[in-house]
Amino acid sequence: MRLAAAAAVAAALTGVLVTAVPAEAHTTLTSSDPAKGATVTSPAQIRLTFADPVRFTGVVVTDARGGHHESGKSQAVDNHVTEAVAGPLAAGAYTVGWRVVAPDGHPVTGEFGFTVKGGGGTASSAPASSSAPAAPASQPSAGSTKQGSSAGWWWIGLAILVVALAGGGLALVRRRS
Template structure:
């Protein structure tokens, strides 16, 4: 019985020691064009996060669901750039994004902006050296859960319980035989 209690205590300690920290995922700190902005047709979308990110994905959708991305999004440190394919017609556009934070958790969000007037997009430089102003994007970040850590902890507890039962059964029978 003491072995089973010791195994359960060890399992609980293991779960607590490996618990994930408070969800410290990155956040979107600014965007160009900004959330809710009315702008002339941009040549690119630029997103800035609080921390470095990787594996970026950005979509630009018009009101009918048509895509307007050119190529893949690129990430350099905490900046993500997505080139826009062709001139955008006046209207409301939705930027949807997904990145992986330094802690390994995917973070997603979206916001809207409006293109006013006509004309073609200006040739804006890509990447973090752009001098275009980045405006705050007040879109709340949707986080994934850290449920994976709970599953790992549950497996540890179950394995410890099985080990405790086996040890208890061996102790009660002579020479470990049933």
């Protein structure tokens, strides 16, 4: 009888834990200046706007050859992040990669491209500051946007917890029998 009760409790607990939905409070990029895929004259700064206030920000501006063009550390005020651009940009395709920490504590990353039209500066690259995040591994086309988060790790942790609880319940039942 005790075994059946313990099994029922374990099954109910497992059902609750497996069907629980994690809170998705990760922020998203709502707009940028320059906008993703835009063709613009050389901007003096990159401005990102998020759905929620963010902290611990990092922004990189890279050209098609991987050269960095950010100047100093990015600045965050509420849900706006700005990054100064190091000098005028030469005509060509550029990628903005960013990483912020959302209000729920999870890091959120993304990237988008824009194009600088004629006139700009020289093609030389400014060295990246040591506090900036690494450049994106791939260079997307000017119109693409990528965003990511660590929500998948939550599910892995939940699965480990369920297995541990089930194993502990079985051990307790066997000890009492």
